[in-house]
Amino acid sequence: MTTRPCxxxxxxxxxxxxxxxxxxxxxxxxxxxxxxxxxxxxxxCYACIDRLPDDEEITREHVADL
Ligand SMILES: [Zn+2]
Incomplete structure (x- = not known):
């Protein structure tokens, strides 16, 4: 099993x-x-993916805001 930081x-x-x-x-x-x-x-991680908006294109700013 491997782990990776989100x-x-x-x-x-x-x-x-x-x-x-x-x-x-x-x-x-x-x-x-x-x-x-x-x-x-x-x-x-899926928890973070869930928090991304579905109705706009995801950019690195979205990821930085998580
Ligand atoms: Zn995460």
Whole structure:
């Protein structure tokens, strides 16, 4: 089991099987990497992803505000 700090809340998030396992639904993963419209990538836990607005494009400012 691997953990990675969330870019939003800095909590350690469990990721199953490392990056390659993120898309596997059979493993328990507490977050995912988002590619933002400004071409940056951020690893966020699902709690932080839930707090992002659904109705606008997410930028690094949204992540910084989490
Ligand atoms: Zn988080």
């Amino acid at each position: 870019d939003g809340c800095s909590e350690d998030v469990t990721i199953a099987g490392g990056i390659a396992g993120i898309w596997s639904s059979s493993e328990t993963t507490g977050g995912m990497t988002l590619e933002l419209v400004d071409d940056t990538e951020h690893f966020l």
